[in-house]
Amino acid sequence: MPDADVPEAAPVRLDRETRRVVAISVAASSIGWWPAFTLGVYGVIFFEQHLALWAAATSAFIAVEVSGGRRVLRRVSNYTLLLPSLWLVLIWLLPVTDSTARYLLFWFGVLVTLLGMPALAAFLVRLLIPGAENLPRRQAAIAIVAVAIVMAAAYLLGTQHPHMLSCDDFTISGNFAPANCNPGIATTESGTP
Numbered sequence: 462m463p464d465a466d467v468p469e470a471a472p473v474r475l476d477r478e479t480r481r482v483v484a485i486s487v488a489a490s491s492i493g494w495w496p497a498f499t500l501g502v503y504g505v506i507f508f509e510q511h512l513a514l515w516a517a518a519t520s521a522f523i524a525v526e527v528s529g530g531r532r533v534l535r536r537v538s539n540y541t542l543l544l545p546s547l548w549l550v551l552i553w554l555l556p557v558t559d560s561t562a563r564y565l566l567f568w569f570g571v572l573v574t575l576l577g578m579p580a581l582a583a584f585l586v587r588l589l590i591p592g593a594e595n596l597p598r599r600q601a602a603i604a605i606v607a608v609a610i611v612m613a614a615a616y617l618l619g620t621q622h623p624h625m626l627s628c629d630d631f632t633i634s635g636n637f638a639p640a641n642c643n644p645g646i647a648t649t650e651s652g653t654p
Contacts (some may be wrong), residue, residue, distance in 0.1 A: 481586075481593045482600045486607040489582035493608060494615040496574050501619020502639055506574050514577050515545035521584065541580070548573050574611065591626075 475483070494582045522542035548570050587593045596604075618625065628642040 477592065478596065478600050481590055481596055482604045482607075484590055485582070485586045485593065485596075485604040486611075488586050489578075489580075489604070489608040490577045490611040492582045493575065493612045496578060497612040497615040498619040500571065500575070501616040502622050503619075503637075506571055510578070511545070511548070511570055511574055512607055514581065515549055518542040518545045518577060518581050523587075542584070544573050545577060551606065582585075616630075 494502060496506045499510070500506055519542070525542075527540055548566070551569070552566055622639070623641055623643040628641065628644050629640040631638040631642060
């Protein structure tokens, strides 16, 4: 039985465009924060994130191209889904012993991943949410800015991890504890006294 003294929360009423902006922002930020955070903590993006992006983007490209017919084949934006594949081919073909090539491939991979994951999320939202492709430019800009802020904040949080996370937090979560981690009290309960 609800408490008579506590006012009932009013339902959130948002128009369709606002709901689309929120959905795009949440989906893209949910996917993009982790690579930005690991770049801040470790100075790299883990291979799992590169390959997850490659798998999702490639499967989306194949599914859209095969099921969409000629009309879809003419959309240049669909071919951006192949950028992670291009990155993999370049890594395969270029010598990893050359420091310049390795440096360029690293930053190309960072760029493809940090831009590709949120872009892929936005692409999927446009496919799954009716009318999302007709979002006005202002609303699309709001979503892009929101995602950029979250990813920049995730990167900064990653660089400041010793103030928030301990070495145990990284270890318990299955990640390698960075060299500059805080050996202090864990924020995650490890179950050990």
